[in-house]
Amino acid sequence: MRRVVISGIGIYSCLGYNLDDVRDSLFNGKSGIVLDPDRKEFGFRSGLTGFVEKPNLKGLLHRRQRIQLAEEGEYAYLATVQALEMAKMDNDFMEANETGVIYGNDSSARAVIESVDTIRKKKDTTLLGSGAIFQAMNSTVTMNLSTIFKVTGINLTISAACASGSHSIGLAYVLIKNGLQDRVICGGAQEVNKYAMGSFDGLSAFSMMESDPTKSSRPFDRDRDGLVPSGGAATVILESYESAVRRGAPILAEVIGYGFSSNGAHISKPSIDGPIKSLKRCLADAKLSVHDIDYINAHATSTPVGDVSEAESIHRVFEGSNPWISSTKSMTGHECWMAGASEVVYSILMMQNSFVAPNINFENPDEASARLKIAEKRIDLKLDTILSNSFGFGGTNSSLILKKFKK
């Protein structure tokens, strides 16, 4: 079995559009959440959302590449440019050396809905233009990244709800570990628009604390009242240790464990046993005990039910070891399909800069969170081993363990 390392990361999120800004936001506990009046007018219960600017890619990509790229693909492109640059992989290298892409994405709602609107208005599908189909498919991110960056290895989208980004890294890790790929561009992308999140808002799952947006996402806090949708994209370049060394690429961290499970139960109600199975499988894969984990980047989204359930799962698995825990969703909101990948990026930034990002707005614990060691403020601490949790609708669970690289 081969060692799997991370040789590049990139991010486009409501905490910043480059790694330095995101690191600073995490360090200072800065929220990226705003109130969007347009959502209220559109019929949302809650107008809260993570805010990211629409990028202007004119001059960066030619026309054909731009018109087939949906919003989430634009974010993914920018995150991937950063990650590939860090990993020292340009297009010439990509054409000459097989690299794969496995990216998490589970919707392209704006592209689908705008196409349907056009057909209804014009009664003519030709008038959608040539880019519509390539923007509307769930695999829009991977089909575009693969053509832009000359990918010749595996080319696959992971649609696993809010665990999509995490599973993309986990599955690439499995492929590289087993010698089937040398390098894979992994990540997660999430569109940030009113079309994508209306049906989720309709479940009354979103926070209503609109009077103070930066206080609205409060995972594990007693007074939380729902999640805040968010998005962007995060890219993580996974590579075999041998390949990274041979290329002289930077090694940011090592992926040493991947755990997964399915609850086999309710479509939206979380379970305790499913995440426990994922956590235990991940620890076993990494050949670690619970005492080896320094920090858990929790999935905790700020929903009343979900956070209790995760707190209970973590408590049962980690009882007696008590690692630091925080949910960066307190600052980002829930980045959904992107979250598992972005939270790996956030975790690496914490590892590189020796701090645990605060779980902002954690003011009063509830019964379940009181048993965990939650970082209500930033903790300055050297981090050697980090676990990241991601759970999604349908009961899909994913856990990853990252370790500071040592030869």
Added chain:
Amino acid sequence: MEYNQIVNTVNGFLVEEFEVEEEVIQDNAELIETLDLDSLDFVDLVVIIESNFGFKAKGEDFKEITTFKQFYEFIDNKVNK
């Protein structure tokens, strides 16, 4: 719509949407070659013509068009005659 206005509108969207340099657009230059059009691009050309001139061009219409001048005249015919 005046012929010159048609020419300006077409050249405008070719520069803006198809990212072609204005100086390469010449009456007798070849349309497909100059714009480097593939089958997907023709779909976008149909969309742009519809949104700018209000009619829908068909695939077979383009078979008769070789130069930019013929392209302007095709639109002129559809819009004004």
